Amino acid sequence: MYHRFICTLFSFLCFGLTSNAQEDSTRFFVETGGVAATSQHTPFWLRSNQFGSVPLSNPFVFVKTGAQAFIGTKPRKAQLHLQGEIIANVGRTSSVILPVASATFRHRQFEAYVGRRKEFFGLGDTLLSSGSYAWSGNALPIPKVHIGTRGFVSVPFTKDILAFHATFSHGWFGRQDSVRNYYLHQKSFHGRIGKPTWKVNFFLGLLHYVQWGGTPVHPIQGVLTDGKYPSSFKDYLYLTIAKSPEGTSYSEFETFNQIGNHLGSIDLAFSYKQSHWDVLLYHQHPYEDKSGLAFTNFPDGLYGLRLKNAKANTGRGLHISQVTLEYLTTLDKGNSMNPDLRNRYEPDPYFRHAQYTTDWTYNHFIIGTPFFTRYFDMNPALIAPAYVNKLTRGYYVANNSVELFHAGLEGTIGQVTRFSTRISYSNNFPEYFKDVFAKANQFSYLATFIFPWKKYGLETKATIAFDYGQLFDKNLGMMFSVKKKLF
Template sequence: MTNVKLCIPFASSLLAVYSALAQPTHPVQYQTEVGFYGTSIPFWLRANQYGIVPSQGPSVTLRQGFSRAYRSVTRNNDSLPAHKRRIDWGWGVEGVLNAGASYKLLLPVAYVKVKFGKNLEVWAGRRREIIGLVDSTLSSGSYAWSGNALPMTKLQIGLPDYVPGNALFGIKGFYAHGWFENDRLVNHVLLHQKALYGRLGKPNWRFKLYTGMNHEVMWSGTTNQLAGKSVIKNDQLPNQFSDYINVVLARPLGDRTDLDTSRISTFDHENRIGNHLGTVDLALEYTARSFSVFAYRQNIYEDGSLFHLTNLADGLNGLRIRNRRPRNPNGLQIQDVLLEYVYTQSQGGSLFLENDAQRGRDNYFNHSQYQDGWSRYGLTLGTPFISPTTDSRAELPRYGFTNNNRVAVMHLGLSGLIMDYFRFYLKASYSENIGTYEVPFLNPVYQFSGLLSISSPVRHLKGTTATASLATDQGELYENRMGFYVGFRKEGLF
């Protein structure tokens, strides 16, 4: 008995020492959230939430996540200094349960990542991502990849940060292969994705210039639901390695005479293999002592209009002003102000002809082969303002994945602090919607969507935050509605 009594405090001491040493070196972070949505869920309660918010309420949501980041750059007690570590790793997982009229269990995050050297990263699984030069918190949504839908299952290699880090010129980018869900008109669809961005100016310079582009492609797939041999052969879209090379290079097939017409359809021959889209981005950042300015432009390409300079009017334009003054413990302090203008009504014009000046009718996010559109589980992968047909009022025309890809949106975002205790953000968007070239709306349809969210720490509950959000839709595109969300979130390390 004496030995047992001695061992218990000794073991407890070892555990305490281990915990003290292990926690700062490579801890696991956890996030637990419980919340409630009211009967109606307006646009801004659901948009750009990675597909985890239910489409209808009332609903209770439970969210649990765990993650382990790369080791800190400081010297660890039980390992080499992180900056000398040649290989490091991390992981993350998050589950979401929505319970209302029905139950749905989602897995938005599940990944393993490995870092080689200072910045080369390989990861597999699902992660939250926004692609493009854009504000990441208050934006209406990056055009091609906004975080509006459930994250894609991918295998990716890339440089997540600009390298060399302190040089005059730096680059970052990635190359990825992914898989769409199979609950689609076309199943076994693959994703090809890559991006390359450059920065001119050292990180500590006042002025910095950014530019780059991203390339998104849906390709391959099987279905027996596409009528006619002009768009598919033998129920199989091109899926061979030679087709993959054509996808990666975005190679047009119109001039090719060596194609296997037993598997390459007329549609593929006259266009490219796959559904190609993306943006070419430009941004300028200015940092002063008390504020910073970030201005950006995303130029849209799909079907070649940007190459022929016929859809230059289309794009996402943004201006963010950030307050860099110290926090004010008294009164109201605005932190970020964001203005954006999204325009997609040109699409190169109403004609699609083999003529540089008349190569238009791009029909953003719709496609003749991939008729579920640029979507995942029914939600738009890109800007949420090109929304699914099913989201619009019943009296509006029904067409394709989206019946409204010609939009003009003014968007305001605002965030700040009250008494250095309450954190708030506001989103307000007003849009003109005119349908598509194929099925235009009879008259322009106008829509306002807004959101106000306030959060604060909960006293006596360390690491716990309470949030209350109120949103509304008023106009002619969506049903008029008001909705709310209240929730509690606990974060910590172990």
């Protein structure tokens, strides 16, 4: 059934080219390559923020193919956008992955889609970032039904001085290691002050995610309602507005807390445009409950600066197109809050949950920042044996106490050769380290060079990455790929 669906999708996408050639456009590409490293673990920056498509172990070779079709391209008319992408990885562990399979209906400033789509959420950089705090593009996209605006929409009667961007989604986690058949609730709202043509704009937003419903694989006493987690429409309304449920049919866990695993971020940003550089300053403040919303965990969060070169590339020598600098800290968690507040608030266990013990992950990849580390990815010599036993049916996220310094750079050499690099240094303080380790330092690096061959319609990519530190194996890896755009 899976292979039949893929064949049907790609046949439909290609058929869209001939159904109405004047209004429709279809694109199709094929890419093949391979990855090898000195350790069996794939280097951090080769696998992170790749939408769950890169295996955690190597060596492997891959073939990736994708297509998309646009049905209706007139600006103010309805449009249907079909996308599909499939990746086959063959190596130490082989897999076939479908990271993109979606149908999107668009009309003017609004859209709705069903399926999987590569997405980033949160105010900040998406090109060279370490990853947005709560939803970074690190995991395989979750299948969803989604409605929302297409970018920022002007508030009526404000002459575009005020604008908003909003989304609302329902998704399916399916069966994961800890819970079967549970759901995702997702919504976001961001506002903008200032016209797009102004030099200065201010942004403010809120992102809210909930894991909810489903049946636990290993039932936990005291956190169940009739052998499963609440999943009725009434329960959905409670979790949508983040209200604790009322009534005697709920477990003590749900009445004391809320239905499901809630998390998200409060986003702030400031942009400034000038003749040489476009500047974006941003902050994503994490929350898991009311304590985070009250900023009792300050200064935790992601802080970033993005500089985009406003000058065009002359094609001579080195041209820097973008620089990104970021700092992430999650060391406080609300533990330093005023004692008077402890009667009302609890510290935040970022990405971890007593019911959904595979935590904020999907198909073994962390959904949010990749600098929160799973036990399976860490140097096993660091972990206390008691925690290994706990993980036989327990928490995936072993490290959610991180201080990160990150830099990214992108540009061109000459007229056509593009390059990018990422440099990350982190201090890590997992709760379950052996006593002899107070922290683990980690340095990860990546450099990518892309060489287009326009005469043949080809694009070659060469990437080198290495890890050095205590958290991961010392590792040097390379990736090489060739991409062909067929039409």
